[in-house]
Amino acid sequence: MTRDQIRDADGVALYRHEAIAAVLQVRRVDDVERLTVLLSRRRDEPFAGLFALPSGAVETGEALDAAVLRHLAAKVDVSGVTHLEQLGTRSDPGRDPAQRTIATSYLGLVPTSSDPALPERARWEPVDALPALAFDHGIVVAEAVERLRAKLSYTNLGFALMPTEFTIAELREVYVAALGHDVAPTNLQRVLTRRGQLVPTGELSRAGTRGGRPARRFRFAEASLIVTDPFAVLRPEG
Incomplete structure (x- = not known):
């Protein structure tokens, strides 16, 4: 049950607005490359003890992009975030049991070459084996993964997951982990080369x-996002 809504002098409802970041990285987990997301265990209610995405309120006079970077900086070295884009807005009236809160979510990507120090309560978790998450953050993670997988097909977004230089075998491992299905290295090289992505x-x-x-x-x-083939889809082999 949320508290009575605060209103201004004209009776217009005043809402809390927060920014949420789903930061993804391909990491080696149990000797296998897996797509992971940055989470932090909450100290306070609501949902104390559950994991959540980096998030927090947008301050007065602060742009959304600045807010999400500020909250991210409390968890990870933001200089290692190679791509950040807005996912969407979440406005379910019951998404925050403490108060009416509208949230704008973001997708962030970190390359495999980055291993930023994390606070004690933060860690990377595989997206295919998530613990219970606070609020609607599980939905945000799913949307972030879907956006990444879609854009890997028709843009050059793979640059944000990779180090500056790499072999085709290394590239394939990352694409397989990010896409969630197998990709033949020769086919991946042929497609990306034909689109002018690889040098x-x-x-x-x-x-x-x-x-x-x-x-x-x-x-x-x-090393910045461009559309390379608006109708392309990288499908599973076979």
Whole structure:
């Protein structure tokens, strides 16, 4: 049950507005690359003890983008966030049992090369094995994953998940984890090269412990979001 709604002198309802960040990263979990999300365990009610996404109120005179970055900075080094975009607005009257709260959610991405220090109560959790989350944050995570997977098909958003340089094998591991299905390395290289996304660096990787030929290294042609094929879908193999 929420408290009586606060209103201004003209009787217009005054709402709390918050910004929520679903920050995703492909990380190695149990020796497998998995798509994870940044969570933090709540200290206070409502939902004390449950995990939640980084979030907090938008201050007077503060833009939404500034608010979400401020709350993110309390959990992770925001210099490591390579992409941030608005997902949508959540306005269910009962989403916050303490008070009427409207929320604007964001998708953030961190590359595999980044391993920022986290506060004691924060951690990365695989998106396919989430604990119970506070508020409607489970829905926000699902929307963030859906947005990422869609944009990996028709944009160059993979740049935000990868280090500056990488091999095709490394790129495939990240795409498989992010998309949630297998992708053949030759097909992935062919598609991304045809769209002008991949550029060979001229460098080779070091030979692995099992030997074999050193692999060519690549980089993304652009390090900012562009649409490369508006009608494309990266489908499961077979």
